[in-house]
Amino acid sequence: MTEQRSSQWYAGGDRNAYIHRAWMRRGLPDDAFDGRPHIAIANTASDLTPCNAHLDTVMESVKAGVFAAGGIPLNLPVVSLGETQVRPTAMLWRNMAAMATEEMLRANPIDGVVLLGGCDKTIPALLMAAASVDLPAIVVPGGPMKTGTFRGVPLGCGTDVWRLSEEVRAGTLSEAAFLQSESSMISSAGHCNTMGTASTMALVAEALGTVIPGLAGTPAVDARLLEYSHETGRLIVDLVAQQRRPSTFLTAGSFRNAIVALAAIGGSTNAVVHLLAIAGRLGIDLTLDDFDAIGAGVPLLVNLQPAGRFLMDDFHRAGGLLSVLREVRDLLDPTALTVTGRPLVDHLDDARIWDPEVITARETPLIPDAGIAVLRGNLAPGGAIIKPAAASPHLLQHRGRAVVFDSIEDLHARIDDPDLEVDADSVLVLRGCGPKGYPGMPEVANLPLPKKLLEQGVRDMVRVCDGRMSGTAYGTVVLHVTPEAAAGGALALVEDGDWIVLDVPGRRLTLDLEQEELNRRAPNQATLDGFAKPERGWERLYVDHVLGADTGADLDFLRGSGGDRVSRDSH
Structure with missing residues (x-):
């Protein structure tokens, strides 16, 4: 059996190992440091990232799964970015969040990581970090909120904000009515219920193979999210045992599947810049032209706002991502693996469309060619x-x-x-x-x-x-x-x-x-x-080193993988 990475901190009887164990013991069993895998839960929960505020609850389910499988779960709060709150724009901090998470994963005595994200930039940043440090990793998306209604009409958060605010400016809706809808717009825990960037990146992460198939799109308030989270905790222990790192299963074929999924669900254009950045961390040669070439001819099958009428809880009820991918199975790479160790296409056999108004069959697409x-x-x-x-x-x-x-x-x-x-x-x-x-x-x-x-x-x-x-x-x-x-x-x-x-x-x-x-x-x-x-701080570093959107807007010195080795040990 391969020695656990965490044993570099905990194994032995010298003073340094004593320090590492003693400060971490705090009620753990004696065998906690005898080869049991130590699993970080990179947790973007924050009251200032309202779409991720429930992730502490999700984290507890992951913890239980890790412990049940013989691992030691460790909550690791990481940089969190609230799309609606952070100024000047959350995208300014995506690379910083990725860099900080990468460094914390590398610096600490951990063997694998579960990545908890939701709001737009959190899943991309976590995946960029995981790709660069290349420890066994699985994503748990926090899920969309349940749909709120106003005057009997379902509200799509984000999309209906744009629509209603333009109607105010056009003089067809009063400002008072617009403001009255505010308390109905965000009705529960979870991220936007439209096919915005948060929903898109959760689904794209599953198509990439980094999420347990069937999980992405599960609503934040659905008990099945906690069930999947527990299962993820168990699975990460298995990934560590098999040393199934991102570099071992994320391939060009994985990104092909992500691009096909992006077109078929009518996903956000932001996925383009995020996928380019993730691929750049893995050393995979993904270009803008791949999005056009692979997405060409992929039909739009999902009738969700902003391109359609329904919302994410409808999508989940109608069959979710796997039912969409089953319709375009011939366009997917059949060899691309997932965190389960099996190809993505192997998880499609039992998928079905339960509501053809929300998810249409391949023969009756909403748009025949929906690629970016x-x-x-x-x-x-x-x-x-x-x-x-x-x-x-x-x-x-x-x-x-x-x-x-x-x-x-x-x-x-x-x-x-x-x-x-x-x-x-x-x-x-x-x-x-x-x-x-x-x-x-x-x-x-x-x-x-x-x-x-x-x-x-x-x-x-x-x-x-x-x-x-x-x-x-x-x-x-x-x-x-x-x-x-x-x-x-x-x-x-x-x-x-x-x-x-x-x-x-x-x-x-x-x-x-x-x-x-x-x-x-x-x-x-x-x-x-x-x-x-900018004259100082992160903004100065960012402007001096950021690359163009055509390569993912990452920093020039962050592309590629740094691996999990710590350069120095001062102890």
Whole structure:
């Protein structure tokens, strides 16, 4: 039997081993340090991450499972990121959370880890850390909240916030009624109940093979979440015994399955930047073009907000992810393994669709081709993406004049100006919102529409940005434009009135200008003034080292695996 990693701390009779054991004993049995695996539970529970606040309860079920299987469970609180609370944007801290978790996993006497996440950036950060330290690891997603209702209508958190707030701006809903819906929007523990980034990353983590099949999407208030959590605690002990590390089962085929799942569920565009970052930690050559190539022809089978009508508790009731994957089984890599040691496809045989309104059969898709589209051209030579399932079909091929905003502050100051020269055919452009430019690549790409157009009945326009879009949002939004404006991208050179051509079927995004004219231009002072210029701390480190969205917006020195070896031992 392979010696446990934790034995490097606990084995022997010298002073150092004595110290390590004595300070950790605190009621543990004598055999706790005699080869029993020590399992960290990387726990993102926090009252300031409201979607993860219930994870302490989940952690107790994991603990019970670990102990029942002969392991020693250890709660390890790690950096938690509340999407709705953290300023300036939670994405700024994803890499920091991943780095801090990686270092704590490496520094401590543990043999494996269970990763508890929920809110948008927590599961990606945990998976990035696990991939880099490469200890046996399993994810437990915290699950979506139950659906609240307002005036008898189910509310999709996030999506209905955007919808209702636009109706207030359009004058079709009173502010009082809007605010009255607030107490109904978030009705229980758990993350957003739409197919936003939190739901997407939980399901994508299962498609990758890092979650017990069937768990992702289980509602936070469902007792089966605790049952699965107990089972995960037992399974991680088995993973340690078999040394089933992320590097032993996560392959290019695993990421293929994740991309197929992403398209079939109509998942968030944020999954693109997160999957690229996770692959970069594993040394797997995943590119933007893989999302287009693999996702092409994958049908949208899930009728959930923001692309459809239902919500996550409906999805779970209707059969969940496994029933979706069973419909597209021929598109999956049959060899890609899961934490169970078996291929993902082996877990699909018993899956069934129980409500065809929520999950449709392959023969009757909501959209025949639902993959993320990757656009290129002189405006985005490094690539940009769009989610056709959330866009207006009539805008997927469009030519319009640019209305340019140099920063988020500029947008807020002018978007509702009645004198703004804009019409329904205009293309709204927002720059300075990329990883370096903001910093942190905030979810602002789904720009609010000008109030005067909303009052005319306009509900969608082409929007172009180097930032991200909330997974709960919708619209004809081109985002993740690379290179970003702050990294020398052509987005910094666009002027009001320039013609922009969007051709999603042709995968093109172009500024209709001669290259000589582009070469002559330079960013205006307002654009330059809008770029982030941090002087200290994490923001300075981030801006100096962050890579582009096309490779996952990770830090340049964090790509690849560092392994689990501690470089020095001062004891």
